[in-house]
Amino acid sequence: MVDATHQGTGLSAGHGDAEGGQSRREFLYLAGGALGAVASAGIAWTLVDSMNPAADTLALSTIDVNLAPIAEGMGIVTMWQGKPVFVRHRTAQEIAEAENVKLSDLTDPATDQSRVKKPQWLVLIGICTHLGCIPLGNKPSDDRGAWGGYHCPCHGSEYDTSGRVRRGPAPLNLAVPPYNFTSDTVVRVG
Amino acid sequence: MAHTTAPSAFQNPVIRWVDERLPIFTMLSREYGVFPTPRNFNYLWNFGALAMFMLVAMIVTGIFLAMQYTPNADLAFDSVDRITRDVNYGWMLRTLHSNGSSMFFAVVYIHLFRGMYYGSYKRPRELLWLFGAVIYLLMMATAFLGYTLPWGQMSFWGATVITNFFTALPVIGKAITTWLWGGFAVANPTLNRFFALHYLLPFVIAAVVFLHVWALHVTGSNNPLGIEPKSAKDTVPFHPYYTSKDMFGLSIFLIIYAVIVFFIPDYLGDPDNYIKANPLLTPVSIEPEWYFLPFYAILRSVPDKLAGVSLMFGAVVMLFLMPWLDTSKVRSAKFRPWYQWCFWFFVLDTLLLGLVGSQHPEGIWILLGRVGTIYYFGFFLILLPLLGWFEKTLPLPASISESVLGGYLSNSKIAAKAMEKA
Numbered sequence: 001m002v003d004a005t006h007q008g009t010g011l012s013a014g015h016g017d018a019e020g021g022q023s024r025r026e027f028l029y030l031a032g033g034a035l036g037a038v039a040s041a042g043i044a045w046t047l048v049d050s051m052n053p054a055a056d057t058l059a060l061s062t063i064d065v066n067l068a069p070i071a072e073g074m075g076i077v078t079m080w081q082g083k084p085v086f087v088r089h090r091t092a093q094e095i096a097e098a099e100n101v102k103l104s105d106l107t108d109p110a111t112d113q114s115r116v117k118k119p120q121w122l123v124l125i126g127i128c129t130h131l132g133c134i135p136l137g138n139k140p141s142d143d144r145g146a147w148g149g150y151h152c153p154c155h156g157s158e159y160d161t162s163g164r165v166r167r168g169p170a171p172l173n174l175a176v177p178p179y180n181f182t183s184d185t186v187v188r189v190g
Numbered sequence: 191m192a193h194t195t196a197p198s199a200f201q202n203p204v205i206r207w208v209d210e211r212l213p214i215f216t217m218l219s220r221e222y223g224v225f226p227t228p229r230n231f232n233y234l235w236n237f238g239a240l241a242m243f244m245l246v247a248m249i250v251t252g253i254f255l256a257m258q259y260t261p262n263a264d265l266a267f268d269s270v271d272r273i274t275r276d277v278n279y280g281w282m283l284r285t286l287h288s289n290g291s292s293m294f295f296a297v298v299y300i301h302l303f304r305g306m307y308y309g310s311y312k313r314p315r316e317l318l319w320l321f322g323a324v325i326y327l328l329m330m331a332t333a334f335l336g337y338t339l340p341w342g343q344m345s346f347w348g349a350t351v352i353t354n355f356f357t358a359l360p361v362i363g364k365a366i367t368t369w370l371w372g373g374f375a376v377a378n379p380t381l382n383r384f385f386a387l388h389y390l391l392p393f394v395i396a397a398v399v400f401l402h403v404w405a406l407h408v409t410g411s412n413n414p415l416g417i418e419p420k421s422a423k424d425t426v427p428f429h430p431y432y433t434s435k436d437m438f439g440l441s442i443f444l445i446i447y448a449v450i451v452f453f454i455p456d457y458l459g460d461p462d463n464y465i466k467a468n469p470l471l472t473p474v475s476i477e478p479e480w481y482f483l484p485f486y487a488i489l490r491s492v493p494d495k496l497a498g499v500s501l502m503f504g505a506v507v508m509l510f511l512m513p514w515l516d517t518s519k520v521r522s523a524k525f526r527p528w529y530q531w532c533f534w535f536f537v538l539d540t541l542l543l544g545l546v547g548s549q550h551p552e553g554i555w556i557l558l559g560r561v562g563t564i565y566y567f568g569f570f571l572i573l574l575p576l577l578g579w580f581e582k583t584l585p586l587p588a589s590i591s592e593s594v595l596g597g598y599l600s601n602s603k604i605a606a607k608a609m610e611k612a
Contacts (some may be wrong), residue, residue, distance in 0.1 A: 048369075051383065057373045077470055082375040084470050127375075130495055132354035133347065133472040154351065154476050155490060156551060171495050 057082075062190030064182065067121065075138030077126060080189045084126035084134055085177060086150075087187065090161060094148060095119045098162035105166075108173045112162040115176050123179050123187060124163045128152040129172040135159060150174070221407050226425035227432055228413035230594045234308075235411070235432075236439030237301035243440060244294040245399060249392050251287040252336075255280075259339065261385035263378035266341035267466040285455040291333050292458050293447050295481035298326060306512070307533055309521030310412040316513040318405040321398055323509045328395045330482070330506075335388040337479065341381060342463030347476050349376045349384070358499040375469060415593055416521025417586055424590035475550065483547030484540045488566065490551045491559040501563065508570040515570055517578025525584040532573045539565045 063080050065087055070076055075088030090098070098112040099119075116122055128135050130152065136142040137150035137159070145151030145158030147166045152158075157168030164173040179189045198209040198216065209215040258277050260269040273280035302322070305311055311319035338349040353370050357363040372379030410419070419425045426432075450457065458480060462473045478486050489502040508515075523530045543562040549555045587593035 051372055052369050053371075053373050054379070057379065079470065082373055082377050082469070129357075130354075131351040132357075133351065133476065134470065136472075153472055153474055154347075169490075169493050169495055169498065 062188050065187050065189065066185060067187060068185045072120075073140050075122075077134075077138055078189075080177060085189055086122070086124045086126040086138060086163075086174075088122040088124075088138065090120050090122055094161035097148065098160060101160065101162075101164075107165050108171070110162075110164060110173055115162050115164075115173070117179070117181065121187065122161070122163060123176065123189065125175040125177050126150075127175070128154065128157055128170055129165065129174065130155055130157050130168070130170040135174070221428075222433075223427065223429045225407070225428040226419065226422070227411055227428045228419050228590055229424060229426045229431075230413050230415060230590050231411070231432065231435070232414055233435075233439060234300065234304040235413075236436055236443075237297050237304060239436040240297045240440060240443050241294065241301055242399065243443075244290060244297055245392065245395060248287065248290050248294060249396070251283050251290060252389070252392065255283055255287055256389060259385075261339065261382050263341060263381050263467070266339065266381060270340045282451070285451045289447070289450050289455060289458060291336065292479070292481065293443075293450070294329065295333070297443070298329065299481070302326065302509075303537060305412075306536075307523045308412055308414055309416050309516070309518075309523070311513045312516065312521050313513070314409050315405075315412060318402060318409060319513055320510060321402040321405060323506075325395055325398050325402060326509070327506060328391055328398065332388060332391040332395065333479070333481070335384045335391070338381065338384045339388060340463060341467045343465045343467055343471075343473050344460045344463040344476070346376060346467035346469065347472055348478060349380065351476055353380075355499045355502075358496045360496075377469070412521065413590065414522060415524065415587060415590055417590060420589050421591075477548060480544065480548075483545075484543035484562075484566075485547075487543040487547035487559045488563045490547075491556075491563040501567075505566060508567070512570065512574070515574040517575050518581060518583070519578070520583045520586065525586055526577070526581060527584065528581045529577050532569060532577065535565065536569045539569070 061081065063078060063085075065076075065078055065085075067087070067089070070087065070089045072089050073091050073094075075086055078085050078087065095112075101112070103109040103111065112119075126134050131154060133152050133154035135150035135152040135157070137144040143151045143153075145167075147158055147160035149161045149163060149166075150159040152168065152170065155169050157170035158166050159170075159174055160166050162173075163176075165171070177189050179187055182188050198206045198213070199219075200206045200209050200215055205215050255273065258269065258273045258280060260266055270284070273284050275281075277283075305319065305322070334348070334352055338345045353367055353376065356366045356370065359366065368374065370380070371377065372383060413419075460477065460479075477483075485502050485505055488505050489498045492498045492501060518526060518529065520526055523533055539562050542558060543566065546555050546559040546562060551559070
């Protein structure tokens, strides 16, 4: 800036005090630069945010699932917000197994009671928490893994009858979506 | 101020007129005509030119495929089928492009191993090497994006698994993944942006290739002996010597490429990708294309999500660090008896990891994957730094010409005689 002062002396002589002209120039320089940076960041954000889920994608849709046709021991897959949702009718034995697990045995500790609203109905987002594959285990003929819940075919994660991870690379339990029972035989997800 | 045009050495008046205003012909002649190039290249030095050829081939076939392809989740799969069945020569463009990615990676892997064996990453070529590593990273991104476009089962689930890598990041992982998808799962918005980026990245690669070649023309090429040319006797002009050698290599390469495209176009593909993407059904086994298998094996070698993903990215980071991890002053493995062994074990190790990546992670494969991963990182982080200290290297020849011509031209008397005759 010292060199600039020498160069600027001649130019700013007509405007009075050379020192004053210099500080005005510095102010304009800084203010212009700062505004430019803010504007660039603002534009960059509009570009980045345009890639986030759009309003139509975000619009919270709900689905109603009719529970009547799901026999005990069976599960179904349905779609909610582009994600698979598992609804499983648990047997008394599966409920007992899920409830009688010591929390210290779990990778991601959670009681079965905290994961269901009615013990016979297990509602889960059917996406493996490892790398997003869809675990198998809704049909009794599927490979349900050693804990009788779900088994992910991609990298071998196994879940119990409460959808909690018991073995493999998945770090978390299968997520529970928001839902409530609108009647004895209908569950609304979302 | 009076501007004068620089005098041009070209006789043709049109070329001369252009050259005096923009010396592009002078530049081409300097960089690709008379450019002094070490006289001792072997055929491994063809692979840079082959990679350049493949980049152009991929861009050209890709542009024509894009004219027929529809990047919409409902229509993409059928539009690829239409390209194969109905579009004139569409079957050929598609197989040239899909197998082209395999050929491109094969060529680049040989090019990369060549650089590792002959120490092409060492001073003063570190930046040249870094540009190469950036190109490789961009190629991986481009290949992954492109594999999503046919919207088959493997496209969809490959995209799902790879984008889920980012969920391993603490705190921001989930938000980044949602941002990448433009939704809550891989779906139409994802396909749209993947198509846009798949079209963009090859041109970014072309720009970095330009920097890569520019840096090469500043330092000059390395050569099998790893010693710098000392005099004109050590070099030959790029044209016609290496233009013709590159053309010969390209001919052999094109024969192999053509055999794959015309006789076994689906050999390297996965049959599951002929099934339309189904977000509710994961294929029994999700397996990446062969060129990603070693990284996939490293990912699966640790049973922890964050550690697995970090190791996999770390495996690529090793390439970027290589110029500083290797402490030996000698470039070529010809004069490094221990490094030579370590290098060939490393090549075998990447092949082993590739095999492990193609198998279900059970039994012996888990152990082999872990041993392979340990050697992969051990090679870069332990062997490369230590060898520089402990290895006794062989004496380097005095010059390239002395080594390859048996001292014939280095004897100045005979050289002078030869000059007289000519």
